[in-house]
Amino acid sequence: MPELEQVLKDALMQEDCGWNMGSFGAIAEFHHVAGDPAPRQHPGLMQVTSRGGIRIETLAGVRPVAYETLSPKPHRWTQAVSLCLPRDAAAMNQRDVLTALGPDDDALRDEDRGARLFDMGLGQFQADFCIRTADPELLAVLDENAGRSLFAQGNPAMGAILKHHPRRVLLTRLGRVEVYQMIGGPDTGGKSPEGPHTHVLPKLLKAERTHSANTPIPEGWVPCCGVHPENPVITRLGADKVFNPAAFDAFQELLAAWGADAYCQGKQAVWELLNTETPAEAAKEPETREGRAGWRNGIRQWRVLHGPDRLTKAYAQHFDRGVEQTDPENPGH
Known part of the structure; x- marks a missing residue:
């Protein structure tokens, strides 16, 4: 039986492993970008680059669930490990209005700890989707509209967020993902930047689900962190690649233990x-x-x-x- 902490430590040093935290419709992803400096050893379960980072702060009560899913393309399949908690233990604050949380003293990087954290108020069950900024112009708009829904008619806060591209910080009971790159939209050519990025998809948020119905999470458990080891047939940018038998064998071991x-x-x-x-x-x-x-x-x-x-x-x-x-x-x- 593989030992979970060691599996995660090894995965954090692998450039082709991706990570995410979030819910169905609001997610933050951390990926290494080819050509960037290689992953570095950090204390605990953490990885951080100039584009973003992840830290898993606890594995208490975690159940790893390994799975493969069918791809629409008949020569492919996807694979992942979800780190799950019992539903009660997974619950976060579920705020539904923009909320000021004060300085982010737990930021991954020292230089970010003076900046202020705001919960965007997306109301997701197992994830608090936040932004962090020290920009005076953006702070003025956020402070003025704290306590209001970002989606309220006439609220200028969402427009200001899209204009200023604050850091995104997604918090779960297991830890956090931070994204330092621009928000995907008009300023990025209409697509998310390669590497760490976030998605907020209002249509999916309305479903009020903790995860996709196609993710085989056991009843009563909630995924709080996703680990995506190297896929043996798909590159990290989604293209076909020459089959990697070592990546295939490595995941089959996890699937046998946790699938x-x-x-x-x-x-x-x-x-x-x-x-x-x-x-x-x-x-x-x-x-x-x-x-x-x-x-x-x-x-x-x-x-x-x-x-x-x-x-x-x-x-x-x-x-x-x-x-x-x-x-x-x-x-x-």
């Missing part, structure tokens, strides 16, 4: 049938949704591991047409 039994059994079942060259017409897929997802990803992975042939093509045509388990927050992957 759903039904998913793993579904994958193992189809691998055994493919290994014995059982015809697709004689195979029967699992009855559960998780089992079918494991079965279908098993077909995809077998083709990558062993090369395509008529048998795997027949299995793909029979069982892997259309995708029932994709993530609307990452629709292209």
Whole structure:
């Protein structure tokens, strides 16, 4: 059984591992950018660059949940580990108005600790989505409109935030992600910058969910931090890449330890049938949704591991047409 703290320490030193904290519709991501200085060792579970950073402050009560999901692209799959807490333990402040929180004494970098922190008031269950600034012009607008919803008609605060690009700080019971880059929008050509960035998606926020319905989180648990180890077939920018067997094997170890039994059994079942060259017409897929997802990803992975042939093509045509388990927050992957 892998030891969670050591897995996370190793992952923080890997350039191709991504991280996030947030909820369904409000998320902060931390990624290394190719060409930037290599990750550095820090005390505890922390990584920080000139673009952003992450710190996991506690693992008390954490349940790691490893999973793979189906991609809309039939030669791919996605993978992650969610660090989950019981629902009661995961709850944050759920403020629904802009709220001044004072100086950010816990900022990752010394130079940021004098700047002031404001909860944006997005009301998310397991995440306080905040901004941090020392800009006098922005502070004046934020102070004047504290106690009001950012979405109230005529509130100038959101426009001021988009204009001034304050640091974003996302807080959960496990720690924080900080983003120092510009907010994606008109000033960035309409897209998020590469590396650390945030998303606030009002349509998804209205669903009032803690996570995507396609993320297989056990009942009663809430994801508070996402870990995305190197994907063996997808680059960090979302392009196809030459299969990396070491990355595949490393995640299979985590999946075996922390994944759903039904998913793993579904994958193992189809691998055994493919290994014995059982015809697709004689195979029967699992009855559960998780089992079918494991079965279908098993077909995809077998083709990558062993090369395509008529048998795997027949299995793909029979069982892997259309995708029932994709993530609307990452629709292209």
